[in-house]
Amino acid sequence: MKSLKENFQKTHIVIIGSGIIGKFNALELSELGFQITIIDPDPHKNSSNAALGLLMGNMYQKRRGRSWDLRRQSIELWPKWVAFLQKFNYALNIEKPLIQLTTNEQNFKKLEKFVYGSYDLSLRILKRDSTLIKNINKTFQTNNIQGMISLKDGRINAFSLLKTLDIYLKDKKINFLEDQIIKIRKTKNQWISTTRNDVKIKSDIVILCNSLKAVDLIDSPIQNIKLKPVLGQAIEVDINDAEVDLLSLPKQFNINGKNIIPKSKNKLIIGSTDEYSTKPEENVFEKLTNFLDKKPNWLSKGKISKKWFGIRSRPEGEPSPVMKNLEDGLIICTGFYKNGILLAPACSKWVANEIKNYLS
Numbered sequence: 001m002k003s004l005k006e007n008f009q010k011t012h013i014v015i016i017g018s019g020i021i022g023k024f025n026a027l028e029l030s031e032l033g034f035q036i037t038i039i040d041p042d043p044h045k046n047s048s049n050a051a052l053g054l055l056m057g058n059m060y061q062k063r064r065g066r067s068w069d070l071r072r073q074s075i076e077l078w079p080k081w082v083a084f085l086q087k088f089n090y091a092l093n094i095e096k097p098l099i100q101l102t103t104n105e106q107n108f109k110k111l112e113k114f115v116y117g118s119y120d121l122s123l124r125i126l127k128r129d130s131t132l133i134k135n136i137n138k139t140f141q142t143n144n145i146q147g148m149i150s151l152k153d154g155r156i157n158a159f160s161l162l163k164t165l166d167i168y169l170k171d172k173k174i175n176f177l178e179d180q181i182i183k184i185r186k187t188k189n190q191w192i193s194t195t196r197n198d199v200k201i202k203s204d205i206v207i208l209c210n211s212l213k214a215v216d217l218i219d220s221p222i223q224n225i226k227l228k229p230v231l232g233q234a235i236e237v238d239i240n241d242a243e244v245d246l247l248s249l250p251k252q253f254n255i256n257g258k259n260i261i262p263k264s265k266n267k268l269i270i271g272s273t274d275e276y277s278t279k280p281e282e283n284v285f286e287k288l289t290n291f292l293d294k295k296p297n298w299l300s301k302g303k304i305s306k307k308w309f310g311i312r313s314r315p316e317g318e319p320s321p322v323m324k325n326l327e328d329g330l331i332i333c334t335g336f337y338k339n340g341i342l343l344a345p346a347c348s349k350w351v352a353n354e355i356k357n358y359l360s
């Protein structure tokens, strides 16, 4: 009987889609010794390249169930993966902490109940009398912002992460094919993935990480998997006000559901929208800057210097993400309509465990 390790080295796995989920699966599985091929026709124009990279794990208020388990595992796994990936890009880093703010008294009460009830020392309440909050209120020309800080959560620059994974994959000589898979089928004991250019790739295992398009490759009515597009837009805003220094604000925070990342003294990123469409809505500045009762003057006069969007997939009739073993040697890992960057390590670990069980 072959050893497990021998099985791993001889097992060829095709990963369809090279967003963060496909690339992270490639990393996890290649470190276990598997032979990997990744296929994607457009690896740089996906929702992963649009992401802001916030890692909102430990601040998640529902501390039970699958979503919490995946978040908790990911928050534990991220520092180890970043330390590993720093061999390929020393500048890769998680900026901590993450701050969640609200102007709604009831929401703040919920935050207080959560923080005081969690007995988690990495979570703290930020009241109006704290210096940090005083400065945030002053900058946003209001007095009702308050919230919580999570010392374990933070942000990884998604673009830099994807680039680092590319360096890793190149260094490990992992096969990459810039093509689109149009069909997969199973022969007696192998999978054949056919590309638009009629290349046929044989493998023992196929992992579908191609977001919305995953359902085109399977019998989705039989599998009962439905995905709908959710478009997310983000903007970079230039402000022109000598009184305001955006760098005096925290490095990343969220106010009433909008994520904010100051980039320089007079530039900040705000994201993201949830649009149930594949065409970006026009009034994005209003949608992303109306997060307070009254917009501060400097923000009203701000100008969009850059805007971008990504289309994510949201499962219908089941929770996000969809992670299933569809049949022998066929795994689906998709439906990350939010938090795909955060959840990549825990989801790749789940996939690796499924494969280990399948081969053992």
Ligand SMILES: Cc1cc2nc3c(=O)[nH]c(=O)nc-3n(C[C@H](O)[C@H](O)[C@H](O)COP(=O)(O)OP(=O)(O)OC[C@H]3O[C@@H](n4cnc5c(N)ncnc54)[C@H](O)[C@@H]3O)c2cc1C
Pocket (backbone or CB within 6 Å): 016, 017, 018, 019, 020, 021, 022, 039, 040, 041, 042, 043, 044, 045, 046, 047, 048, 049, 050, 051, 052, 053, 054, 055, 179, 180, 181, 182, 209, 210, 211, 213, 214, 231, 232, 233, 234, 271, 272, 273, 308, 309, 310, 311, 312, 334, 335, 336, 337, 338, 339, 340, 341, 342, 343
């Ligand atoms: C504006 C914005 C901000 C966000 N901010 C955050 C954040 O702060 N934190 C966070 O955790 N998440 C965030 N997200 C969500 C995150 O971006 C997604 O959850 C994540 O990118 C999903 O990754 P994915 O690999 O599943 O999909 P994608 O990145 O979309 O990758 C899917 C890939 O599959 C390929 N593909 C499709 N069909 C085929 C085929 N037939 N053959 C081969 N390849 C195929 C596509 O070309 C694509 O490259 C944000 C998203 C947006 C849009």
